[in-house]
Amino acid sequence: MHKVFITGSSIICALGNNKKESINKLKNINNKNYKEYLKNNFEDINYYRIKQNFKTQKEKFFTILEETILDAINDAKLSQEDREKLNIYLSSTSMNISLIEDSFSTTNGIHAINFEEISNFVENIISSKYPCVFIQTACTSSANAIIKASNEIKNEDIDKAIIIGFEFFNQSTYNGFESLMLLSSSGEYKPFDKNSDGLILGEACSCVILENIKKENDDFEIVSYSTSFDNYSITSSNPDAIATFNCLNQALKNANLEINNLTCLKAHATGSENSNLSEVNAINNLFKHHKNSCDVVVLKPYIGHTLGSCGTNEIILLCESIKNGTLPKTINFKDGYENIDFKPLLEDKLVNSANILFHFVGFGGSNASLILSNKRS
Numbered sequence: 001m002h003k004v005f006i007t008g009s010s011i012i013c014a015l016g017n018n019k020k021e022s023i024n025k026l027k028n029i030n031n032k033n034y035k036e037y038l039k040n041n042f043e044d045i046n047y048y049r050i051k052q053n054f055k056t057q058k059e060k061f062f063t064i065l066e067e068t069i070l071d072a073i074n075d076a077k078l079s080q081e082d083r084e085k086l087n088i089y090l091s092s093t094s095m096n097i098s099l100i101e102d103s104f105s106t107t108n109g110i111h112a113i114n115f116e117e118i119s120n121f122v123e124n125i126i127s128s129k130y131p132c133v134f135i136q137t138a139c140t141s142s143a144n145a146i147i148k149a150s151n152e153i154k155n156e157d158i159d160k161a162i163i164i165g166f167e168f169f170n171q172s173t174y175n176g177f178e179s180l181m182l183l184s185s186s187g188e189y190k191p192f193d194k195n196s197d198g199l200i201l202g203e204a205c206s207c208v209i210l211e212n213i214k215k216e217n218d219d220f221e222i223v224s225y226s227t228s229f230d231n232y233s234i235t236s237s238n239p240d241a242i243a244t245f246n247c248l249n250q251a252l253k254n255a256n257l258e259i260n261n262l263t264c265l266k267a268h269a270t271g272s273e274n275s276n277l278s279e280v281n282a283i284n285n286l287f288k289h290h291k292n293s294c295d296v297v298v299l300k301p302y303i304g305h306t307l308g309s310c311g312t313n314e315i316i317l318l319c320e321s322i323k324n325g326t327l328p329k330t331i332n333f334k335d336g337y338e339n340i341d342f343k344p345l346l347e348d349k350l351v352n353s354a355n356i357l358f359h360f361v362g363f364g365g366s367n368a369s370l371i372l373s374n375k376r377s
Contacts, residue, residue: 002212004150004222006372008076009316010068013204013303014041014048018071023320026302026328027348034301034331038187046187047169048202048304057102058113061168062121064205069125069164072207077215078160080127086209087161088122088132089149091141093308095134098170126162136308138362139268140227141165143311146208147368150222153212160212165309166205173307174201180235182272189301191269191330192280192344194337199271202304206312218353220319223371224254230365237278237361244282244367248359249289251369259290263354263375264327264345266318268361269298270305275361277337284340294357295345298330311360311368318356319372327351 015022029037041048054060073083099113119132135145142165149161177183177199184190184198210222228247232238248265252258268279287293299314306313321328330344355373362368 001154002156004153004210004212005214005219006208006222006319007211007215007219008072008078008209009207009320010071010075011204011206011313011316012050012064012068013206013306013313014050014202015303017052019316019320022317023324026317026321027326029302029331031331035188042187045174046184046200047174048200049169050203057098057168061099065122065164065166066125068205068207069122069162072162072209073126076209076211078209082160083127084129085160086126086128087130087149087152087158088126088128089135089145089161089163090119090122090132091135091145091163091165091308091311092167093136093138093141094167094170094173095136097172098168101170101172122164137366138364139305139307139310140360140362140366140368141308141311143358143360143368143370144227146210146222146311146315147225147227147370149210150225153210161210162207163210163312164207165312167203167307167309169203177201184271188332189271189304190332190334191271191298191300192267192276192336193333194335196271196273196276199300199305202306204303204306204309204313206309206316208312208316218323218374220372220374223373224251225368225370226250226254228367232365235363236274237365239274239278239281241278241282241285243365244279244359244361245285247367247369248282248286248357251357251371255371257355257371259287259292259294261355262294262357263351264295264297265357266297266299266314266359267344268359269300270361271300279361280337280340284342287342293342295327295349296342297328298344299328301331315358315372322351322354325350325352327354
């Protein structure tokens with residue numbers, strides 16, 4: 001079986017318009033300036049926005065998609081021959097909803113840009129001989145796309161892949177979360193805090209390039225992965241946390257690792273009461289089961305909950321932060337839950353290589369866990 005490495009990546013999000021900007025901004029945010037960061041980011045509603053101006057949603061959608069794709073290809077130093085071998089995975093929760101809304105608002109009728117038009121656009125940019133595959137599993141979409149592509153590379157079914165995670169603001173998604181009473185009324189993200197009052201959505205677009213060769217010494221390997229599902233609810237996690245625990249634990253088993261081999265666990269931590277309680281219980285039980293613990297990192301206060309793209313977004317932000325020497329702290333955490341033995345990491349740590357257990361949760365009972373490492377040979 002082949003190994004799988006991330007050899008290139010790119011991101012545009014609330015933190016910045018490229019990977020370097022985003023990592024530098026992330027390092028400079030702390031509890032003292034967090035509210036100012038939110039104030040500068042939010043406009044008419046509490047939402048982590050990409051800071052670029054466009055005339056239409058269509059222009060925004062295709063411009064940002066093209067920028068991130070080309071940035072990732074350049075980052076991986078792919079030749080034209082390499083590009084032709086790229087298998088393409090597009091992953092999102094809202095997919096083309098922003099384009100449908102834009103069409104309706106400008107022409108007084110829905111003339112939707114369909115998936116075929118999006119896939120043709122992406123295929124032409126990349127010049128790949130393979131068609132796009134769409135992965136849509138709610139907030140685990142891009143994480144599951146990475147898992148699917150990694151599995152195919154490991155089994156030597158494909159050589160290379162590009163995973164594109166994207167989520168753009170649209171009123172339908174925002175109103176949907178508002179109707180479920182999941183949005184924060186305070187306008188502050190408080191991950192794993194017992195006083196958390198909900199989540200804050202965000203938009204972002206990011207890409208990772210996967211190959212079966214390691215190009216740079218600090219490239220991260222996709223070591224193992226696991227998925228699980230429960231049928232408890234379409235819009236909430238089972239409070240018994242068994243499916244989440246099993247997913248996390250199976251990823252460790254598949255990698256032949258123990259908790260004490262991990263540098264950190266990157267939690268999903270949406271901020272909603274049900275999801276928070278389920279996940280903290282699962283992590284707490286995991287630590288008890290292994291009679292050990294590791295640092296827990298949460299990234300959503302920096303970019304918001306970017307739904308289907310959070311897999312690629314958060315993997316890139318954490319891996320690139322570590323490559324730049326920092327394991328980032330969790331901001332805006334004050335009071336943990338009772339009977340929970342861990343707290344998220346509250347101070348930056350000097351780290352430049354790591355074994356990381358990533359976890360993502362999606363509506364419909366979807367769980368996805370991946371272990372990435374740039375410590376292994």
